[in-house]
Amino acid sequence: MMLERVAADKLQLDVFSVFGTNNGLLMAGDTDDARVMTVGWANLGRTWNIPTCIVYVRPERYTYEYMETHEYFSLSVLPMKQHDKVIYCGIHSGRDTDKIKDCDFSLQYGMGDTPLIDTAEWALVCKKLYVQDLSPQGVTDSRVLRSYTQEGWHRMYIGQVVEAYRQKTE
Structure with missing residues (x-):
């Protein structure tokens, strides 16, 4: 399987069913080393x-360190038949295991040598535009606080979609 580059506006995405159900795999790194993690929170649109x-x-x-030190990141969404790999990447840390090897991911590289998973249904390469830490001071609805019982607050990365990919059609 292999991804082909397409115009971003040609992707027909059902983001509300992807994030929170199937989820995406966030990657940062380059051809020398890459890190991958599951993300259930993502937003696509225009900023x-x-x-x-x-x-x-x-x-x-x-993966945070690589998000900080690399200019680009990618988001790959796998088909549901590979959902076990998304789960695996969400419950294991790259500090303890090589998730890319364990999941037998084959990688492609986009702009900035950004890694993508070549069996993804679709993937995006993004160039960081803006970074900001979320904080309790910005919370206006107490439901938000349920996500912050033990670990720290998230850092938000807004990336410009510079490349879009989808699975090649024969």
Whole structure:
């Protein structure tokens, strides 16, 4: 399987069923080393009249360091038949195991040598535009606090969608 590059506006995405159900795999790194983690929180749309993808990563996550040190990140959404790999990447830390090897992921590389999972249904490569820490001072609804019982607050990364990919059609 292999991803082909397409215009971002050609992707027909049902984001409300993906995030929170199937979830995405966030990757940061390059051809020398990459990290992957499951994300259930993501936003796709336009920010500052730019096509954007927004992801959220806690500082405790192993991938956080690469999100901080690399200019680009990717988001890959696997088909449901590979959902076990999404779950695996969500419950295991890259500090303890090589998730890319364990899941037998084959990678492709986009702009900035950003890794993508080539068996994804679709994937985006994003260039970081804006980074900000979420904090309890910004909370206006107490339901938000349920996500913060033990670990730290997420950092929000707004990335410009610079490349979009989907599974090649024969």
